[in-house]
Amino acid sequence: MDAALGDGYARLWAESHVLASLGGRSATEALDAGEAPKVVWRAVWAELGLPSTDR
Template identity: 65%
Template structure:
């Protein structure tokens, strides 16, 4: 997964205006107590971050 695909998916589920805010502020246990942005900046792959976002938002399996 590319960074652009991660952001497209997040915008689809959270809205284009809120996805970046959520990525900067929502701390996820699945990312070691980091936000999506912090995890990406620390070198986590977009796929790993998406899996954490997917689980946190409790999205359907079809969106994985």
């Protein structure tokens, strides 16, 4: 996320942006709840519309 959003903004985005694909949780909330990092990253990747090379 740092590469896509920048060091400072990535953490803020991960804590505050709610993703429907993560059950209405932020990336941070999903990780704290035990969701696999790979699942969270795929949701973030899709939400941000990142290129397939970042998948």
